[in-house]
Amino acid sequence: MLQGPVADVIPSTDEFEMYPVGLTSLAAYLERNSYNVRIVNLAYRMLNDAHFDPERSVTRLTSRVFGIDLHWLPHANGALALAKLIKRVHPDAQVLMGGLSSTYYHEELIRYPFVDLVLRGDSTEEPCRQLLHALRSGASLDTVENLTWKRGDGSVVVNPTSFIPDNLDYVDVPDYRYVLRSVFKYRSLRDMVPYLEWLRYPSTMILNARGCTLDCAICGGSASAYALFCNRSRPAFRSPEKLIQDIRTIRSFTGSPIFMVHDPRMGGDARADDFFDLLSKERLSNEFVFELFYPADTAFFEMVQRSVPAWSLQVTIETQDERLRENNGKFVCSNEEVEQTLAQALSHGCRKLDMFFMVGVPDQSAASAMQIIDYCEHLVLRFKADPCLHFFVAPLGPFLDPGSRAFEDPKLGYKHLHTTLEEHRQALLEPSWRDVLSNESDVMNRDEIVETSYALADQLNELKFRNGLIGPAAHELVAGHLKAAHEAIAVMGLSSQPHQSRQAAALAALQGELAAANTGSMNDEDEMKWQPSGGIHLSLTLLRGLGSGFIHELVQTGRRLEGRYDGAVCTPSAPGHGPPALPMFPSIEKDVPAPPSALSVEAP
Numbered sequence: 001m002l003q004g005p006v007a008d009v010i011p012s013t014d015e016f017e018m019y020p021v022g023l024t025s026l027a028a029y030l031e032r033n034s035y036n037v038r039i040v041n042l043a044y045r046m047l048n049d050a051h052f053d054p055e056r057s058v059t060r061l062t063s064r065v066f067g068i069d070l071h072w073l074p075h076a077n078g079a080l081a082l083a084k085l086i087k088r089v090h091p092d093a094q095v096l097m098g099g100l101s102s103t104y105y106h107e108e109l110i111r112y113p114f115v116d117l118v119l120r121g122d123s124t125e126e127p128c129r130q131l132l133h134a135l136r137s138g139a140s141l142d143t144v145e146n147l148t149w150k151r152g153d154g155s156v157v158v159n160p161t162s163f164i165p166d167n168l169d170y171v172d173v174p175d176y177r178y179v180l181r182s183v184f185k186y187r188s189l190r191d192m193v194p195y196l197e198w199l200r201y202p203s204t205m206i207l208n209a210r211g212c213t214l215d216c217a218i219c220g221g222s223a224s225a226y227a228l229f230c231n232r233s234r235p236a237f238r239s240p241e242k243l244i245q246d247i248r249t250i251r252s253f254t255g256s257p258i259f260m261v262h263d264p265r266m267g268g269d270a271r272a273d274d275f276f277d278l279l280s281k282e283r284l285s286n287e288f289v290f291e292l293f294y295p296a297d298t299a300f301f302e303m304v305q306r307s308v309p310a311w312s313l314q315v316t317i318e319t320q321d322e323r324l325r326e327n328n329g330k331f332v333c334s335n336e337e338v339e340q341t342l343a344q345a346l347s348h349g350c351r352k353l354d355m356f357f358m359v360g361v362p363d364q365s366a367a368s369a370m371q372i373i374d375y376c377e378h379l380v381l382r383f384k385a386d387p388c389l390h391f392f393v394a395p396l397g398p399f400l401d402p403g404s405r406a407f408e409d410p411k412l413g414y415k416h417l418h419t420t421l422e423e424h425r426q427a428l429l430e431p432s433w434r435d436v437l438s439n440e441s442d443v444m445n446r447d448e449i450v451e452t453s454y455a456l457a458d459q460l461n462e463l464k465f466r467n468g469l470i471g472p473a474a475h476e477l478v479a480g481h482l483k484a485a486h487e488a489i490a491v492m493g494l495s496s497q498p499h500q501s502r503q504a505a506a507l508a509a510l511q512g513e514l515a516a517a518n519t520g521s522m523n524d525e526d527e528m529k530w531q532p533s534g535g536i537h538l539s540l541t542l543l544r545g546l547g548s549g550f551i552h553e554l555v556q557t558g559r560r561l562e563g564r565y566d567g568a569v570c571t572p573s574a575p576g577h578g579p580p581a582l583p584m585f586p587s588i589e590k591d592v593p594a595p596p597s598a599l600s601v602e603a604p
């Protein structure tokens with residue numbers, strides 16, 4: 001199938017094999033409460049080994065509950081196929097789904113006969129424990145927070161979304177210690193690998209918050225999206241102290257780059273100051289990668305430069321058109337302010353500055369999208385072809401995020417080609433990404449999105465090569481992949497609807513071209529990478545951590561044998577729990593006081 005360039009700017013392949021980081025915190029929380037939890041990344045296993053048999057592997061697993069993530073909508077077909085398979089081979093087990101897409105589509109999802117339970121919300125650690133406790137003790141599921149479930153007669157029950165923690169300190173997310181422990185516990189590193197290239201090029205992340213203060217029109221993780229389907233009125237932040245602990249854990253096993261999800265200033269300037277202050281006291285060798293959601297000044301970059309030995313930046317402005325940026329809601333400022341920010345970053349030691357643009361933002365015509373090239377050329381001239389500056393462009397796809405303003409509000413000008421979960425699942429079976437795309441707008445249809453994306457990729461490749469920003473090998477690689485994409489499109493026609501049987505034969509003959517067309521047709525994937533790291537290493541801290549993990553495991557096994565579960569429960573302490581409402585969608589929280597700690601941990 002021609003998957004297209006929809007995964008060219010993320011670490012995973014076009015199969016989207018990555019699992020949500022929160023699975024590690026979910027697993028760790030449940031293990032703290034004595035439940036055995038094993039993560040298996042089937043997608044990675046299948047990509048890594050052509051002989052791997054997922055059915056056999058799943059059949060061999062024994063569990064009363066199988067959790068499947070349907071967090072990202074591009075997983076709709078795979079996640080549902082897996083749910084069906086599990087129900088077939090383990091008819092007595094419960095099939096549980098979770099993640100942002102599951103939350104949005106919970107009522108449709110629960111109606112599939114092979115789905116028993118859906119846990120909704122952005123934080124499911126404690127609801128999942130409540131669920132396991134109820135299943136184990138035979139108690140009613142009525143009180144399990146955030147749960148959608150079916151009664152014996154098939155009627156659907158939607159329990160309230162009441163577990164909405166107001167900070168992220170009650171769990172470690174990601175919980176790398178759980179990952180390391182399970183490698184030993186289940187004697188399998190392969191099950192836990194997040195994406196195909198990870199062992200060769202590991203990168204790690206820390207999560208600033210669940211939720212976002214911005215409200216970008218195309219984002220299903222925006223402030224209004226979380227309010228709509230996660231019942232969240234403000235993000236749950238992770239405290240600077242906890243972020244530093246996460247960084248120490250990462251440092252104990254790798255010198256790889258650490259990507260901080262979300263602008264470090266998102267929880268207010270004071271929180272960012274505290275974080276960088278603490279960071280400056282750590283003796284780190286890892287490179288840091290930060291995102292910016294709005295312009296930054298000299299003081300910010302001085303702080304970053306003081307705090308870390310090496311750092312890079314990701315700046316996603318989506319479009320050069322200031323009006324379109326205002327419509328979308330990120331980098332709502334002039335191009336001059338964007339460029340001042342770039343200049344400051346580069347003069348304060350930023351090693352690699354990645355700028356991201358998109359084809360398909362609201363009200364963007366094909367002509368406007370093509371002007372991205374003119375703007376990149378302007379930046380190349382202004383910054384004298386600075387080799388630290390990298391440009392990337394990607395189409396909005398494969399789907400418009402459900403829950404985003406662009407999805408929910410017809411005024412933003414999108415025409416939905418698939419709306420329900422089942423329609424999205426069916427679309428994923430189409431042979432060409434053109435037909436997978438879920439949206440076209442009043443000003444750009446799907447054919448134009450495909451053509452414009454490839455035309456932009458071609459011109460950007462030439463621009464980078466002409467100005468010495470990429471070498472001949474990268475230039476040729478991208479050009480080759482683009483040629484393969486054009487050949488595949490020529491065989492299929494832009495639309496894959498007519499002549500499907502003829503196409504199937506022609507496509508079978510095109511396997512090599514398709515493989516090339518599905519990777520790195522917008523850019524050379526190596527251009528995305530930060531400085532090479534030393535891979536995984538063993539440190540004293542890591543060994544100590546593994547040692548205490550081993551003791552912890554022995555204690556938990558003892559508890560399980562005695563039937564003592566649920567000994568480390570986190571419950572919101574305040575009645576009417578959940579974060580206090582903020583005025584809706586402040587663009588950035590300036591100096592928001594640290595959220596009160598609303599979660600308490602009961603001693604085991």
Ligand code: B12
Nearest residue numbers: 012016018020021022067068069072073098099123124221
């Ligand atoms: C960080 C991030 C990434 C990281 C991935 C990090 C990771 N491994 O989790 C990167 C940059 C790699 C990424 C990639 C993509 N992303 Co992204 N990403 C985000 C971002 C900015 C934050 C995510 C976050 O806060 N997670 C925290 C919470 C919500 O999830 P969590 O802790 O991992 O898991 C908890 C719950 O979700 C739930 N849960 C999850 N799975 C399961 C399973 C079960 C059984 C249960 C019970 C519960 C459960 O419980 C967990 C523990 O409490 C959001 C935007 C946002 N503000 O939300 C977009 C977002 C999630 N991404 C999105 C998209 C579309 C993608 C891509 C498909 C983009 C693309 N075309 O390439 C890819 C897919 C990658 C893949 N699978 O290979 C959309 C999803 C919309 C949708 N409904 O499909 C979002 C909402 C916005 C966006 N457009 O970027 N992403």
Ligand code: SF4
Nearest residue numbers: 212214215216219222
């Ligand atoms: S900044 Fe915009 S795109 Fe990024 S998570 Fe927040 S709302 Fe989504």
